[in-house]
Amino acid sequence: MAKMVLTSEYVGINSVDYSDNVRKAELTVEVEDKDVTTFGSxxxxxxxxxxxxxxxxxxxxxxxxxxxVDEDMWALLGSVVTFEVRPTSAVVGTSNPKFTGSILVNGWNPIEGGVGDEASVSVSFPVSGAVTRATS
Known part of the structure; x- marks a missing residue:
């Protein structure tokens, strides 16, 4: 298995490449577990x-x-928009899949931090609908 260090992750929101303004991106997907235990289990x-x-x-x-960033995200507040993330900014392929879908921009923290901190913003947007994985 190839090892990788994330150095050029691609992050696009609403068809805009924000990779130059993103320090960290994390896409999580999960499935609810439904208990169907019976006395016969x-x-x-x-x-x-x-x-x-x-x-x-x-x-x-x-x-x-x-x-x-700030002007764009402020305008998107309350909207469902598309996203795309990839491990690298290189062309999509079997070793660089793209994950796409839609998110709800349900919050924005225009100012965050303390004295001497860099001006950064951490946000979590819920996915709306399906997430797809593609290698071409």
Missing amino acids: DGWTEVLGGLKSGELKVEFLQDFAAGQ
């Missing part, structure tokens, strides 16, 4: 998969200039 819990959900967490380095 021999003393073991039985579960089935329920609804799927996901979340895109992003740590932005803040930029208040026109047409940059």
